[in-house]
Amino acid sequence: MDNQTVYKVKDSVDLFLSDERYIMAYYLNTRQRKSFKTNKEMILLIEQIDGSHTVQELKEYMADNHDIDSQSVDFVLLLMEKNRLITPIKVKENILSEDECNRYSRQINYFSEFLGSEEEGFYAQKKLMNTNILIFGCGAIGGDVATELVMAGVKNITLFDYDTVEYSDLARHMYYRNNYVGKSKVSALKEELQKIDCSVKVHTIDEGMKPNSDVEQYIRKADFVVNTLDEPYIGYTSSKISRCCIRYNIPHYIAGGFDAHLASTGELIIPHVTPCVECYAGYFKEKLKGWKPKEHPVQERYTEMGGLASMSLFSASFAATEIIKYIAGLVNISEEYKVRGELLFSDLSLTYLNVMKNDNCPVCGGDVL
Ligand SMILES: [Zn+2]
Structure with missing residues (x-):
């Protein structure tokens, strides 16, 4: 996992905490629901995935404040990415302009849901435009x-x-x-x-x-x-x-x-x-x-x-x-x-x-x- 990557929870996913033991994920585009067993530390980590911290910063935060090692942070992030709960934030300006991102934001969100990452959603939009x-x-x-x-x-x-x-x-x-x-x-x-x-x-x-x-x-x-x-x-x-x-x-x-x-x-x-x-x-x-149509006037x-x-x-x-x-x-x-x-x-x-x-x-x- 690249320590400089910044992740955010996907816009098309709603996360809920149930009984302090389960994270419930609701995928807005597919109406799918999934639940994941969780613990206090994982919830604290998810709260930090807000699109502004690099993986390295998340690891330092979890080590300094909750005594969690970096392998455990990697494991949780990879699991969340695999289940399409989080997406890495890329420099979208290289793919689309700010105006294009705003104009097509809803459908980029839709593409991202099925393709996996937000970046793939930008590329899908670019393909349509080209x-x-x-x-x-x-x-x-x-x-x-x-x-x-x-x-x-x-x-x-x-x-x-x-x-x-x-x-x-x-x-x-x-x-x-x-x-x-x-x-x-x-x-x-x-x-x-x-x-x-x-x-x-x-x-x-x-x-x-x-x-x-x-x-x-x-x-x-x-x-x-x-x-x-x-x-x-x-x-x-x-x-x-x-x-x-x-x-x-x-x-x-x-x-x-x-x-x-x-x-x-x-x-x-x-x-x-x-x-x-x-x-x-x-x-x-x-x-x-063997079927013959009748002639119509x-x-x-x-x-x-x-x-x-x-x-x-x-x-x-x-x-x-x-x-x-x-x-x-x-x-x-x-x-x-x-x-x-x-x-x-x-x-x-x-x-x-x-x-x-x-x-x-x-x-x-x-x-x-
Ligand atoms: Zn043919």
């Missing part, structure tokens, strides 16, 4: 995702959409205002994003997705890609975008698939780690074998679907949370990680699809280069 994100589609979902990412500190964002703001969009899109009707969606959204954070760099691409669209030129410049484009339809745009992202090894999120009765929890796709869009297509092909039904702004926001918030968690390093991809689910608004039931990565997938299968 990530260049490309969003396909500025409809209700894409616009909400963009808004939440900029609120979280994303500073470089590219918006792709050809459409203009229509009157009915005002009731479904959280960020469109009366004066935006008739304006291109990308420029209206850019204006809103810069009202949230005037330092955000917003690059706009005012075009639609066509079979000959060269999306590669945009994708290869991004660190993370989000697809919410539902024209001509989400399956087409996702396949085209995901194939390109896999080629450039860029993680991406499919956040479309929303309509009046359900919200897809999307899927986070990490090339060669999680299933890709083609793996999902293979899964659905197998599941729907209305061809372009996406414009007929009902929905509420609150439903879009719900779906987009789910996506934004997962994207932020992934960039900040909070997503642990394991067998248990649930990549795609569907929430039914009628009864708020959430079901997950158990889709596995296909090792023979023509897009993401085979060895990682």
Whole structure:
């Protein structure tokens, strides 16, 4: 243990003394509770961990006043750090400015809780600020995702959409205002994003997705890609975008698939780690074998679907949370990680699809280069 380190009790942890024999810890972010057997000396030591004393000063204090040796102080501090009760204080100015620390303090606190130390929380925030994100589609979902990412500190964002703001969009899109009707969606959204954070760099691409669209030129410049484009339809745009992202090894999120009765929890796709869009297509092909849809008299039904702004926001918030968690390093991809689910608004039931990565997938299968 470095004797010059200064520790403090984490802001996200409440400590209580119970019966003079137990320290009860309540973790505010996870609602976890833990109890630790204690004694009078340990309580006296904890009282000194206030963010102003070095480990060396704590050791001297405990030796001089309570006859406690330095190994015992080390043991208690290491135990408390391992259990995420205390965190070393680092010079945060080297990672973030004072203004950035203040602006994002609540979420840095959240990141720190799951990552371990406050320093890791600062680095997670820095990662978000340095990530260049490309969003396909500025409809209700894409616009909400963009808004939440900029609120979280994303500073470089590219918006792709050809459409203009229509009157009915005002009731479904959280960020469109009366004066935006008739304006291109990308420029209206850019204006809103810069009202949230005037330092955000917003690059706009005012075009639609066509079979000959060269999306590669945009994708290869991004660190993370989000697809919410539902024209001509989400399956087409996702396949085209995901194939390109896999080629450039860029993680991406499919956040479309929303309509009046359900919200897809999307899927986070990490090339060669999680299933890709083609793996999902293979899964659905197998599941729907022999099923033939009846022809519907209305061809372009996406414009007929009902929905509420609150439903879009719900779906987009789910996506934004997962994207932020992934960039900040909070997503642990394991067998248990649930990549795609569907929430039914009628009864708020959430079901997950158990889709596995296909090792023979023509897009993401085979060895990682
Ligand atoms: Zn695949």
